[in-house]
Amino acid sequence: MRKLFAVMILAGGMAFAADGAAIFKSKGCASCHQPNADTVGPSLKKIAKAYAGKEAELVKFLKGQAPAIVDPAKEAIMKAQLTMVKNLPEDQLKALAQYMLSFK
Numbered sequence: 001m002r003k004l005f006a007v008m009i010l011a012g013g014m015a016f017a018a019d020g021a022a023i024f025k026s027k028g029c030a031s032c033h034q035p036n037a038d039t040v041g042p043s044l045k046k047i048a049k050a051y052a053g054k055e056a057e058l059v060k061f062l063k064g065q066a067p068a069i070v071d072p073a074k075e076a077i078m079k080a081q082l083t084m085v086k087n088l089p090e091d092q093l094k095a096l097a098q099y100m101l102s103f104k
């Protein structure tokens, strides 16, 4: 019985681990950001290149605390989207940043 309980806690914990891909989809980011092609927003590949080795900077951008570096001319469109994510807990923002960085 004790063992079963431990397994249940473990499984539950995994379900709550931050999932960057799921956040990206559920917040509607995918409608403007494709993996390889620029559409309304730059591709994830382009974003990952610009932020290579700069995960902390990307998290800052997602919190609305850093300027755009990928396509500053269109920054206003993206800044409006940050209301969706900027108040997420740190671990979820990190997972989201890591997901985006995985496209380079």
Ligand code: HEC
Binding pocket: 024, 027, 028, 029, 030, 031, 032, 033, 040, 041, 042, 047, 058, 061, 067, 068, 069, 070, 071, 072, 073, 074, 075, 076, 077, 078, 079, 081, 082, 084, 085, 096, 100
């Ligand atoms: C309505 C279309 C649209 C949606 C939805 C959208 N974006 Fe963007 N995004 C843009 C545009 C346009 C740019 C280019 C301007 C810029 O670089 O900030 C951009 C740029 C970015 C950048 C690069 C920032 C930089 O430094 O230049 C990141 C990171 C990003 N988006 C993440 C996201 C995330 C995460 C979501 C979901 C919460 C999201 N986007 C939803 C249009 C969108």
